[in-house]
Amino acid sequence: MERSNQQVAGVLAFMGQLLEIKGENVFKIRAFYRASDIVERLARPVAGMDEHELDQIEGIGKNIAKKIIEIVTTGTCAELEELKSEIPTHLIELLKLEGIGPKTVAILWKKLGIQSIDDLEREAKGHRIRAIKGFGEKKEEIFLASIAHLRKEAGRMNRFEAEAVVEKVSPAMTPGTFEVAGSFRRGKSTVGDIDIISTERPSVLNPKIRQIAEAMIDEGDRKTSFRILSRRVDIRFSRPEQFGSMSLYLTGSKPFNIRLRELAITKGYKISEYGIEERDTGKLVEFSTEEDMFAFLGLPYIPPELREDWGEVERARANDLPKLVGQSDIRGDLHVHSDWSDGRTPIGKLAETGALMGYDYIVCTDHAPRTHIMHGLDPDKIKERAHEIEVANRSSRCRVLEGIEVDIMSDGSIGLSDAVLADLDFVIASIHAGFREERDVMTRRILGAMENENVDVIGHPTGRLIGQRTGYEVDLSRVIELAARTKTALELNASPYRLDLDDMYVKQAVDTGVKIAIGTDAHQSGELSEMRYGITTARRGWCRPSDVLNTMSAESLLEWAG
């Protein structure tokens, strides 16, 4: 059986971790991590590509190309097997601990035989760590604190949780003196920690932070780190004249920063968070805005959502960045539930809210029956609902379209007859049950649904719930390929609990010519405002307005849906 890109990427990253513990050349390690990222987000399956094709991809050379081919066919490769014979593979769990890196893991293993977090806890509590040269009492404390933190940590935050942390920190800071940067600003669907730039004086802000922090991690004049709501917050202090370079640095991503700094080197510059230094003269040029700094480098402004080193720097150099979709391009919401199924808001009120959002239309996609969710609409109810939609449309500026969200059954068939579906304006087909099937079975179910010509959109295509459920196993490469052939759109579910498809797959879909349907999946009128999370994720997936169904007029949408 051939391995998917996700599986190959996983093996490459695993090799990177083992090489780190082994103490290999850091640039070799970086090459493995980079190759892992590249394979994961590649629109084409690596299975079936030959060595030459793989080698053509920037960041993948002859050596890793050979390994990828081995991994595709066998699931492993010779070098990995050799590494596994040298290093206990479960050592990598220790890398998850904050403050513990590969060097420390290797020493703990070689000196004390520590192979797991439980081993480390026992040795630290027994005060046996301090016997190792270069380690002391304080290290034992740090290790135990890291273990405690890891055990209670809930993983990465969803957007709501991240916003809650920002809300909690904000009162300690003077309005207008700070900006949230990092993955929060890049709009990632999950956020690891909160990064903030402050122009206040450290001597003023640090004491206030001590007041609100649950624990201080670092405290300095340039940088302060602490924990609040059990989450890590990093603050970097900056003068307003250097705000642009600090903002660029702290927004990242790390690979983007590296790429930009490499580019600067070729032009004779050195970039840091303080500005751009001319190599020859040593003169530091300061920038109060990011725009000025990009301009100095001869680049157009690269929006934060694109800063992932997914090719945006090269496109910027060629002045060929995509014009990204924005809130003002959105003319409707494609996934809304009313009180006819499991929503709480009547159709009339939804239309009013849609009008307030500035929409031309919303698509009312109540559930069809036969789902475990109550109140599914049978054909009779669909007719009754049609009447209410008609009444609402007489008085509303925002038109309500007649849609349905129908289940994809275990055999890939659809939970309503074709005759009923054909009468509706818009059909979303989603999986709501049978999540545990094997990858191939799940994939065939979705492919089957797409073959039904009445199906316009596949809803929340991976079924993930951020922080709760990883989603079912599905080969998205095959789904995207068939979506392009059958002209089926893929949903970008805008709920911060889903954001499904995620950015990387949105980009793969768009690169393959598949349309994206952004829907809030709102179950009450207030949730229509969650569209903004969907738009941000679409931007992260390089969506132009023309890639997104919601930018169509109601007439064009109806025509597209047939």
Next chain:
DNA sequence: GCCGTTTTCGGCCCGACTGTTTTCAGTCG
């Protein structure tokens, strides 16, 4: 391990903070 309008060898982003230190390694972002 990857890469190349100065290179097929010799580079590979840059800086802050801590602990255990007599000058720095490790980790992190």
